[in-house]
Amino acid sequence: MTDAAAPGKEEVRVGAAPIDWIPIVLTATVALAALPLVGSFSTWVTLTVAGLAMGMMIFIMASGLTLVFGLMDVINFGHGVFISVGAYVSLLVLWPLSGWVNSPSVALNVGVFLLCILLSMAATGLFGWAFERVIVRPVYGQHLKQILVTMGGLIVVEQLIHVFWGPSPITIALPESFRGAIALGPGMVAERYRLIAVAVGLVVLIAMLVILNRTRIGLLVRAGVENPEMVEALGYHIRRLFVGVFVAGSALAGLGGVLWGFYQQTLTAGMGLQVLVLIFIVVIIGGLGSIGGCFIGSLLVALVANYTAFLEPKIALVSNIGLMLIVLLWRPRGLYPVAGH
Amino acid sequence: MSDALLTLEGVHTHIGRYHILQGVDLVVPRGGFTILLGRNGAGKTTTLRTIMGLWRASQGTIRFAGADVTARPTPDIASAGIAYVPENMSIFSGLTVRENLVLAARAGPLQAGKLERIFSLFPALERFYGLAAGALSGGQKQMLSIARALIEPRDLILIDEPTKGLAPAIVTNMIRAFREVKKAGATVLLVEQNFMAARMLGDTVAVMDDGRIVHHGAMAELAADHALQHRLLGLHLDTHQ
Amino acid sequence: MLARILSRDYPRSRPLTLVLVLILFGLAFAPFVFTGSQPLNVAAKICVFVLLVAAYDLLLGYTGIVSFAHTMFFGIGGYGAAIALARLGPTWEALGLGIVSALVVAGLLALVIGLFSLRVRAIFFAMITLAVASAFAVLASQLSGFTGGEDGLNYQIPEVLRPAFRLLENPVLGTNVNGRIITYYLVFFVALAAFLVMLRIVNSPFGRVLQAIRENDFRAEALGYPVVVYRSIASVVSAVMAALAGIVLALWLRYTGPDTTLSFSIMIDVLLMVVIGGMGTLYGAVIGATLMIIAENYLQVLMGRLGEVSKGVPLLSALFSADRWLLWLGILFILSVYFFPEGVVGKLRALALGRRTETSAGER
Numbered sequence: 027m028t029d030a031a032a033p034g035k036e037e038v039r040v041g042a043a044p045i046d047w048i049p050i051v052l053t054a055t056v057a058l059a060a061l062p063l064v065g066s067f068s069t070w071v072t073l074t075v076a077g078l079a080m081g082m083m084i085f086i087m088a089s090g091l092t093l094v095f096g097l098m099d100v101i102n103f104g105h106g107v108f109i110s111v112g113a114y115v116s117l118l119v120l121w122p123l124s125g126w127v128n129s130p131s132v133a134l135n136v137g138v139f140l141l142c143i144l145l146s147m148a149a150t151g152l153f154g155w156a157f158e159r160v161i162v163r164p165v166y167g168q169h170l171k172q173i174l175v176t177m178g179g180l181i182v183v184e185q186l187i188h189v190f191w192g193p194s195p196i197t198i199a200l201p202e203s204f205r206g207a208i209a210l211g212p213g214m215v216a217e218r219y220r221l222i223a224v225a226v227g228l229v230v231l232i233a234m235l236v237i238l239n240r241t242r243i244g245l246l247v248r249a250g251v252e253n254p255e256m257v258e259a260l261g262y263h264i265r266r267l268f269v270g271v272f273v274a275g276s277a278l279a280g281l282g283g284v285l286w287g288f289y290q291q292t293l294t295a296g297m298g299l300q301v302l303v304l305i306f307i308v309v310i311i312g313g314l315g316s317i318g319g320c321f322i323g324s325l326l327v328a329l330v331a332n333y334t335a336f337l338e339p340k341i342a343l344v345s346n347i348g349l350m351l352i353v354l355l356w357r358p359r360g361l362y363p364v365a366g367h
Numbered sequence: 368m369s370d371a372l373l374t375l376e377g378v379h380t381h382i383g384r385y386h387i388l389q390g391v392d393l394v395v396p397r398g399g400f401t402i403l404l405g406r407n408g409a410g411k412t413t414t415l416r417t418i419m420g421l422w423r424a425s426q427g428t429i430r431f432a433g434a435d436v437t438a439r440p441t442p443d444i445a446s447a448g449i450a451y452v453p454e455n456m457s458i459f460s461g462l463t464v465r466e467n468l469v470l471a472a473r474a475g476p477l478q479a480g481k482l483e484r485i486f487s488l489f490p491a492l493e494r495f496y497g498l499a500a501g502a503l504s505g506g507q508k509q510m511l512s513i514a515r516a517l518i519e520p521r522d523l524i525l526i527d528e529p530t531k532g533l534a535p536a537i538v539t540n541m542i543r544a545f546r547e548v549k550k551a552g553a554t555v556l557l558v559e560q561n562f563m564a565a566r567m568l569g570d571t572v573a574v575m576d577d578g579r580i581v582h583h584g585a586m587a588e589l590a591a592d593h594a595l596q597h598r599l600l601g602l603h604l605d606t607h608q
Numbered sequence: 609m610l611a612r613i614l615s616r617d618y619p620r621s622r623p624l625t626l627v628l629v630l631i632l633f634g635l636a637f638a639p640f641v642f643t644g645s646q647p648l649n650v651a652a653k654i655c656v657f658v659l660l661v662a663a664y665d666l667l668l669g670y671t672g673i674v675s676f677a678h679t680m681f682f683g684i685g686g687y688g689a690a691i692a693l694a695r696l697g698p699t700w701e702a703l704g705l706g707i708v709s710a711l712v713v714a715g716l717l718a719l720v721i722g723l724f725s726l727r728v729r730a731i732f733f734a735m736i737t738l739a740v741a742s743a744f745a746v747l748a749s750q751l752s753g754f755t756g757g758e759d760g761l762n763y764q765i766p767e768v769l770r771p772a773f774r775l776l777e778n779p780v781l782g783t784n785v786n787g788r789i790i791t792y793y794l795v796f797f798v799a800l801a802a803f804l805v806m807l808r809i810v811n812s813p814f815g816r817v818l819q820a821i822r823e824n825d826f827r828a829e830a831l832g833y834p835v836v837v838y839r840s841i842a843s844v845v846s847a848v849m850a851a852l853a854g855i856v857l858a859l860w861l862r863y864t865g866p867d868t869t870l871s872f873s874i875m876i877d878v879l880l881m882v883v884i885g886g887m888g889t890l891y892g893a894v895i896g897a898t899l900m901i902i903a904e905n906y907l908q909v910l911m912g913r914l915g916e917v918s919k920g921v922p923l924l925s926a927l928f929s930a931d932r933w934l935l936w937l938g939i940l941f942i943l944s945v946y947f948f949p950e951g952v953v954g955k956l957r958a959l960a961l962g963r964r965t966e967t968s969a970g971e972r
Contacts, residue, residue, distance in 0.1 A: 101731055103738075164946055171945055173674045173734050174879065178942040181876055185935030189926045245466050249459040256457040259419055260515070261445035261473050299872070303742045306735040314729075343746050347739060351724055358728050383824070 049322045049361040056326065060333040068213040073332045075210075079220035081328030082227025083289065087282030088305040088312075088320050089234065090275015096251035096315025096364055098268045100162060101169070104176040106302030107183040108150045108157075108276045112283025113293050114191055115149040116142035120198055127201050135201030146284045147277040154276020158269055180299065187295040196293045204288075223285055230278070231321065238317065247271060251315050251364060307346050311353045313360030322361060371430075372397040372523055372554050373418065378427035380410075380417045387413045389578035390427070395523065395556050395571075400549060402565045402586065403558045404600060405575035411558045412454055414575070415525045418556075419451050420444045432522060446473075450516035454527040454558075456508045460501025464492055464511055467500050471515035485514045488544045506537040510544075517548065524548075527558045542567055562600065566590045574599045613804060615811040619891055621960035624953060628891060631898050635796055639789045640781045646905075652792055654901050655799040656857045661881045662806050662893035663849030668879075669888030670810050671842040672822030673730045677721065677737035678878055680744045681714045681847040683869035685854025688713065690761040690864035691754065698764035703859075710851050718847030722840030730825070730839070745870045760865020769794070769859060795856045802849055807890055809845065818842055819888075873934055877904075880937055883944045886951025895952045908933055 057074055064070040091105045119142045120127060126138040161179040165171040200219055207215040238244035246267055250257045254264050286301060287293050308327050312319025330349050335342040353361060373395040380388035388410050395401045403411050416422045418429060420441040429437045436444050445451070459467055468485070469477055486493040489510040495503060500511055509529055516524045530538045538561070545568050548555065559565040565572070569586035582589070582599050589595055619625040631654075634641065638651035664678050688710020689703060696702035725736040748755045755761065767773055773787030783789070809815050821828040821835050829835045858864045868874075877900060885896025912930035919925050926932065944951070950958065 101735070103734075161942070169731055170668075170672060170674060171949070173731075174883070174945050175942055177676075177879075178938050178945065181938035182935060182942065185932055185938060189923065189932060189935070193931060242469070245462060245470055248461055249466075249470055252459050252461055253457050255421055255441075256453070256459070257470075258441040259421065259445055259451040259453070259457075260471055261442050262470075263440070263442045300742070303739045307739050310732060310735060314731075340750070343743050343750065347743050350736070350739070354724055354727075 046362065049319070049326075053322055053326050053329070056333075057329055060329070060337075063337055064333065068211075068215075069336070071210060071214045072216060073336055074329065075216040075220050075224070077329035077332035078325065079223040079227075079289070079328075080332065081325035082224050082231075083282055083285045084301070084304055084308055084328055085321050085324035086227060086230050086285065087279050087301060088308045088324060089230075089317060090271070090278045091305055092309045092312065092315055092317065092320045093247065093251065093271050094268070094275050095309070097247065097254060097264070097271055098166070099169075100166065100172060100268075102162065102176050102272075103173055103302070104157060104161060104179040104183070105275070105279055105305065106298035106300075107180045108154060108279035108298065109283035109286060109301050110184060110187055110293075110295055110298035111153055112146040112150045112280025113287035113297060114187055114196075114283075114295075115146045115280070116284045116287060117191070117196065117198070117293070119145055127199060130202055132203045135203045139201055139204070142284050143281055146280040150280025150283070151273045151277035154273045154279075155269065157276070158272045162272070180302075184295045184299070191293075191295075193295075198287060198291055198293060200288055200291065219288060223289065226281075226285060230281070234317070243267070243270070304346065307350050309360075311350055311360055313357075313362040313364055315364035316360070316362040319360055319362030319364075370396045370398075372432060373556070374428075374430045375414070375418070376428045376430075378414075378417060378424045378429060380413055380422050381425050382413070382422060387578055388417060388424070391575075391578070391580055393573055393580055393583070395554065397554055398552060399570035400545070400555045400557055400568045402569035402572045403556060403575060404560075404562070404565060404572060406601075409575040410578040411575055412527055413578075415451065415453075415527050415556070415558060418444075418525060419449065448522035450519075450521040450524045452512050452516050452524065452526040452529065454531070456512040458500045458503075458508050458511050458515070460499065460508075462500055464496050464498060464500055464503070467511055467515060468518055472518045477518075481518055485518060488517070488547055489514055506533050506541075509533065509537075509541070513541075513544070517553075522554060524553060524555045526555060528560060529557075530559065530561050530564055538564065562596075615804075615808045617807055617811045617890070619953075619957075621953075621956040624891065624895075624956040624960075628894060631894055639792055640783050648788075648792060650901060650905050652795050652860045654898050655795045656853050656860070657878075657881065657897035657901055658894050659799040659802050659856070660850055660853040661878055661885070661897045662803050662890050663846045663853065664878050665882050665885075665887060665890055665893050666806055666810065666849070667842060667846045668882055669886075669890075669892070670815060670822065671818045671839055673726070673839060673843070674734040675737045675843065675846070676734060676875060677718075677741040677744075678846070678850050679870055679872070679875045680737075680741040681718065681850035682854040682857075682874070683744070683748065683864075683866075684714045684717070685710045685851030686858040686864040686869040687748065687755060687761075687854075688851065689855045689858040690763055693765060693858075694756075694761050694763040698766050700766050703766060707855055710855060711848050714847045714851035715844045718844045719840060722843040723836070726836050726839045726843075733839075733843075741870075741875075745866065745872075748870055749866055756865065758866060760863060760868070762863050765791070765859055765862055791859055795860050798852065798856050802852055803890070803894075806845075806849065810890060814838075814841075822888075876934065876937060876941065880941045880944070882951075883941065883949070884951055886953030886955070887949070889951070889953040889957075892951050892953040899952075904933070911936070 060073070061067070061070050064073060087109055091102060095101050119138060123138050123141070126134040129135065157179060161175055162172070165175050204219045204222060207217045208221070210216050238248055246257060246262055250264055250267055258264050283298070286297065290297070304327060308323040309320055311326065312321070312323030327346055327349065330345055331342060334345040357363065371394045375391050375393040378388055378391040379386070391410070391414055393414070403414065405411050413422060417424050420436070420439060424437055427437070428435055431444070431447055431449065434447070436447060439447070459470070462470070465477075468482070472481065491507050492511060492514055495507065500508065503511060513526065513529060516526070529541055533541070542564055545555075549568065557565070557568065566586065572582070572584060572586045572589050573580050574582040582595070589599075619628055635651055635655060638648055642648065642651070660678070660682055664675070667673055667675050667678075689706040692702045692706025692709070696705065721736060721740060722733070725732040749757050752758075764770070768787055769791040770787040773790070775785045775790060779785070810818070817828065817833050817838055820831075821833065821838055825835050854869055857868065861868060881896030881900045882893065883896070884899060885892030885894065908930055911928055911933065915925050915928040915930060918928055927935070948955070
């Protein structure tokens with residue numbers, strides 16, 4: 027409060043809501059800097075589209091985790107398993123409706139895609155509600171036990187997937203009209219499904235921004251991330267809010283699982299844990315609890331992963347770890363640190 | 368004690384292994400300002416936080432408007448009609464001034480009349496209405512924090528050291544605002560280190576030391592009794608005028 | 609004498625002392641007491657895991673931070689010895705080089721991870737170790753020219769340690785003292801010595817600071833102890849000990865691969881052993897590792913039978929198939945964390961303490 031002690035300053039503190047542009051510019055710079063390294067413009071476009079698609083999917087899956095952490099200081103190591111469950115639940119639609127998947131009709135293709143998403147989100151949302159009650163609630167406020175128990179939950183559910191769907195990987199096919207690529211320009215192609223993933227990601231992002239900025243619930247979530255105690259002191263039950271966010275975050279992880287499953291076209295029970303590793307890197311880079319940071323972090327991680335996979339496949343594996351270390355050296359609390367965390 | 372709005376009886380609070388409140392007995396009468404005085408670490412902030420349920424009393428009873436609220440969850444205590452302005456202001460800096468007020472006005476949309484009253488008390492808030500609260504100055508943040516407590520009629524407002532660290536001119540403004548609030552008939556429990564401000568606003572006063580209330584009485588009485596002030600607060604009034 | 613060896617940290621419960629002594633003697637005389645290679649394998653595995661789990665307890669139980677990279681350090685030890693022996697031949701020099709480089713790499717890596725992730729919040733450590741460990745596991749399977757990939761590495765060990773080597777002409781107590789038994793005792797004594805060293809560490813002033821940090825890191829920092837430094841050192845010690853466990857395992861198995869060192873299910877095993885034995889007791893590592901490894905070797909067979917018996921019933925057979933071992937471990941793990949967080953050692957000590965206060969109350 028040193029600035030308050032200077033009376034003259036009282037009147038001059040005017041400006042727009044402070045947005046930190048540096049990480050955004052950085053992400054764009056990374057993308058542009060990759061262009062001369064990649065060499066060919068059309069390859070660069072392909073890689074960038076792939077990176078954006080992957081980034082959008084990671085963002086969808088990571089957003090729930092970061093909000094849950096921000097709101098209640100709960101780090102859910104079980105979050106990854108919602109991704110697996112979401113992907114596997116889509117099989118309940120894909121297997122009986124394989125005719126729709128392979129039909130040339132765009133309407134049927136979109137229909138089966140939407141059905142997968144709806145069913146998976148409903149299932150993972152419900153599952154998230156149960157997970158919160160059974161696994162997370164008893165160890166609320168105890169970080170050590172939280173990590174242990176949620177990780178235990180991940181193992182158990184992963185094994186249950188093996189029990190229900192068998193241990194071997196399951197391949198799934200994209201709906202007929204989602205396959206292949208479309209030309210963006212001379213010599214430039216982008217896979218259709220990647221563009222669809224980007225579109226779905228944008229819809230989720232916009233919906234999330236509208237909810238967070240234009241509704242009372244959204245205001246409460248943002249306020250709660252910053253100062254949960256004060257939200258309670260204003261008379262709101264943060265627990266209920268938290269359960270709601272947990273369920274929504276789980277449903278988003280389920281949606282991400284469906285998208286990721288189609289992207290990989292192979293489902294394994296362990297896919298969630300694999301993605302969870304990326305998600306952790308993303309939320310650490312972005313700043314735990316920050317939605318904006320989560321978005322920028324997702325794009326940054328996915329773009330770097332795609333560029334390095336093309337340039338030097340051997341180091342692609344560790345590129346994300348390297349990226350995380352660099353960011354932490356620069357900003358130890360992540361790109362967009364959240365007050366109080 | 369029909370006029371007692373809030374009563375604390377033998378309240379003990381532990382934080383970790385520290386025994387902070389050691390049997391606080393306090394009565395806040397309906398209407399007017401009750402000032403809580405005491406040196407740093409006497410337990411004033413802990414008293415307010417315990418009333419709000421942010422820290423739990425390990426022993427004793429807290430009654431508000433006749434009901435036992437000792438074990439109620441914080442949101443229920445707030446809904447029962449207590450507003451809280453914490454020491455560190457705790458405004459939501461990522462939200463705009465407007466959004467901060469929207470959340471504080473629990474009933475629904477902000478009503479123009481209520482807003483006008485707030486703006487007449489704190490004109491700066493009108494000017495920065497659409498601005499992120501984090502961009503406000505320290506004094507403006509404090510005003511916003513108080514405005515959040517005033518936007519809805521509340522039976523009791525707990526305010527923790529609102530003048531701490533503020534420039535004298537702003538303190539004067541704030542005292543003026545508090546007088547308006549007082550005129551409107553609000554009940555306020557105010558923690559205040561600044562004895563001048565406390566004397567100007569207070570009707571009753573309680574002095575804390577080592578987790579207990581060591582003096583309880585009318586403000587006028589304490590203000591007139593220099594020896595008592597010296598004993599309780601260790602201050603000479605002359606140096607504070 | 610005993611007080612010095614145990615650093616004055618006694619089991620503090622009579623049944624616990626009895627069980628520990630039983631385990632100690634069982635392991636010390638395993639080659640002469642049991643016949644066949646299976647029990648000796650179990651005994652050697654127990655030694656390795658006591659060391660591995662105790663090293664983990666140093667972190668989880670005493671320092672209060674969760675690492676998911678413990679098996680990575682275990683693997684660094686295993687692969688360090690394995691790569692040196694496979695590339696440079698089965699000589700003591702090669703082994704020595706492998707050991708030194710593995711310990712140094714493990715320590716340095718732990719230091720870097722610690723300094724990066726413990727600076728801000730302890731919770732970062734859990735997340736970052738998970739990320740680094742999984743990247744390491746992928747890396748190990750990708751660099752197959754170096755590590756043997758998914759197949760792992762088979763190699764020969766120095767001659768004295770090979771089964772064909774005979775130390776004595778005649779059998780002792782009906783057992784031929786061959787290189788296999790020498791290796792066993794190497795494993796046993798390394799584990800024992802390292803365990804006692806860790807016991808010394810946790811009972812030293814350094815160990816007490818760690819526990820103070822675990823209880824309240826803000827206070828420890830305020831008292832002038834640099835929390836990050838202490839936690840990082842603990843993580844380095846734990847990593848080096850885990851690497852040591854990996855080295856002796858590599859010697860015992862003469863094989864190192866992802867499944868024996870890096871796999872995530874080993875991480876879960878270690879977690880379960882620490883929790884069941886009792887966090888923050890070190891003796892819990894002995895109990896937890898012994899219990900779990902015996903269970904894994906004998907109960908898993910039983911479970912496989914259950915799975916076969918219930919073959920007709922679709923879901924049941926899947927639940928009880930031997931492949932679903934991890935499912936039951938996971939459930940057991942969650943239940944232990946909820947209902948049995950003090951573990952066997954904590955429980956026994958609490959009982960002993962209760963009895964002691966009871967008798968002293970009676971005397972009054």
